[in-house]
Amino acid sequence: MDQILATESLLPWLDPESSKIYLKIAAPGAGASLADLPPDFPLLDASSPLARLLAAAFTTGSQQSIREVFLLMQKDRYTFAETQTPLNNPDVDLLWQQAGQAAASSGGGIIAAGGAAMPLWRSLFYCRQQQRYFHPPCPGCGRWLELCTADEVLLAAGLPAYSASLQRFLFCPSCRIKSGQTDFFAFAAPAAAAPPVKNHLALIDEFAYLIKNNVEVSGFPCLDCGLSGECYGAGGRAATSIIPLAFYPFRMIVSQARQLQAGDFLALLAGAPAGELAVRLAAAGQPGRAACVKTLAGRQTGGVSLFFQDSRRFLEVLCLKLALLAQVGSASFAALSHLPHAELRLTMDQFWVDFADYEGPLPHFWNFRAMPLAIGLTPPPQTAFLPVPAALGLHSLALLWFAVLLANSRQGAGDIGRALAVFFERQLTEEEPDFLAAASQFPEFAPANIFWQPAPQQLPAAWLALWQQALALGWSLLRHSCRPAADFSVEAFSARLASLTGQVQQSLFAVEAMPVAAVAAEDSDAAIRRILLGIRQKWQTELPAAAPMAEVAEAGQAP
Structure with missing residues (x-):
């Protein structure tokens, strides 16, 4: 050499x-005192x-x-x-x-x-x-x-x-x-x-x-x-x-800048105030991400992020979180078969989100695309590396799945992981543990955790069933990762995710608002509400029922 x-x-x-x-x-810029510089x-x-x-x-x-x-x-x-x-x-x-x-x-x-x-x-x-x-x-x-x-x-x-x-x-x-x-x-x-x-x-x-x-x-x-x-x-x-x-x-690799780290997008989607999130990120030693949050907040001034601020906000946030998981899953599944090292598997930190910049009928948060920025995702030439078992990637994706649905201002990925560990310890003797039945005993898995500031709420039975299906999908990933002998089908999983996303979307736009006292409206101005409902009605008449999620469903298909 x-x-x-x-x-x-x-x-x-x-x-x-x-x-x-x-x-x-x-x-780091110039300054009179180097001690003041990062x-x-x-x-x-x-x-x-x-x-x-x-x-x-x-x-x-x-x-x-x-x-x-x-x-x-x-x-x-x-x-x-x-x-x-x-x-x-x-x-x-x-x-x-x-x-x-x-x-x-x-x-x-x-x-x-x-x-x-x-x-x-x-x-x-x-x-x-x-x-x-x-x-x-x-x-x-x-x-x-x-x-x-x-x-x-x-x-x-x-x-x-x-x-x-x-x-x-x-x-x-x-x-x-x-x-x-x-x-x-x-x-x-x-x-x-x-x-x-x-x-x-x-x-x-x-x-x-x-x-x-x-x-x-x-x-x-x-x-x-x-x-x-x-x-x-x-x-x-x-x-x-x-x-x-x-x-x-x-x-x-020099690429076009993305607008927001995926975890920060999830926090804003769940209702985190941009100012509070930026302060948290800066305190955690993430000034770059804090600047991205501030920049996005400035661009959104006067705009609309979501359709609903009433009880239907639960379904809307769930719908968009599933959309993000479909895109994350698509990229992660594609890399499972050829990861050269376990630590090169994808994490949420490596996903960045861009928002479409156009004047259309959809609110801002409905026009996103999540993409990974990482090394080791490209299939190498044959025999270049001994790939790691796909179960490791499934395990990582399962933990990511639960964090996307459940992480908020009061519990992080570590808290959720510990709750899952306790569940496993209690259910070791069962061949097929009933995750949903047991999950109801864990406050970490409550549907209120979908929001940045969770509060107890009573959901309609149909909505609760959709939430449980979302948890069940994450459980299926975790179960298959812990039992590698079981047959896991990317195609079947992606189809289940696409089906659930469609059900959530149909429920979101098919019902009238049901009062949920714990979900407070961020803006009570009646004029803005009428505008939002008008946008919703216009979108429903102009696009097929599944059109907004077509790209998501496509992203969720197996590579």
Whole structure:
């Protein structure tokens, strides 16, 4: 294997002075006190072991945003829970290549460079004082550091082989050629690493040698910076002024920005006030998602999110949650047969929602599409990986299913999972436990939990039956995941989901409002109510009964 992989520079895309249109990545800004700045780039999602999601925008020199985008970038530190992972660096390269090809063929990727192969971008560091990006130089000679992929070089230094591990190291090929020696750098030096391995903080501190020795380095911002004495002097702050956007050379998929993370959409759908949700997200260290919620709330000002604010809101929220589950299930089922690792299965964090931007008869929340942004979903070539059992994916989807229906301001996915665990423990002796009968004894499964602020309510028997069918579908996923020998049919499950969605929709538009005291109207203005009912009647006359859910039913079919 060659010592280094060919890389391309992203700097021309990031420099506002080199192009009329450049890529502006959401980054920590400049400030008088570095202590007031966030320690890293704000992430939209980092739940995947291999990738993280950042917000960016193609911007003009006048700071006008032309197109907002998402950057799905390779992680510097893979976050697999287990230490012995049956994947190695070439496997990860293959997964990214396949994801890039899939994005290009589907039109989901915006940037395509370097022919058919996804480019490998050179490492990028960022100076928060000057707000400039640069490639990390070798502290000794000033040449750019590279990713070492030569197994014989790594093994000779007492380091794990690139082709047989998930560990990566930067080194200087020029120094090695000249002197036969080179330091190795890792984002976080492994505990068992050989002495020559230094972490990213040590690398940044050693940039001081370049300034002290007046080494000419292309694009290195510290050489002509008036603050370099403060950064690299006694008690220097270089390691806080400079942060890696990507310590290692990385792969990346650039796609159109989505409007809302799926979990946040569910919270708003259930009745969460946008301001409250944004505060919760910011407090949880999710400023990017909080900004998305605020932006959507601003766009919706004066608009209508749902048809009903009376008792029928229960059916409407259930209908839309089932629609989301159909789209999530479609993507998840498609990936079950070829997941290369259990931790690469889809989670709700990786789904993002877009809303159709048009003036039609449907309220805003009825025009959504949920799409995953993740790595490892594309079918690999035969024998490339040993796929994980599909039961693991079914189990994950089952937990996601119950969280979609039941999570609110008072209970999260963990609370729901614990309730399911208690149910299993109590029913271990039963061959076919009656989930619905037992679920009625658990407050976590009550229909009131469909709302952000649940309150006891008395539902019509027909509506309660629909709710129980929704729970039963989730139970069927969980039961089959725990009993892999049982025959599970994606087609049959999808048909049941489509049928239930149709029943909920018919009930929603076939009945008059029934008073449910616990559901308070968010807007009691009679004029708005008349407008909503008029829209509903117009929609019913213009479209077939199943038309609004046609796309959902189609999404729920087996791949």
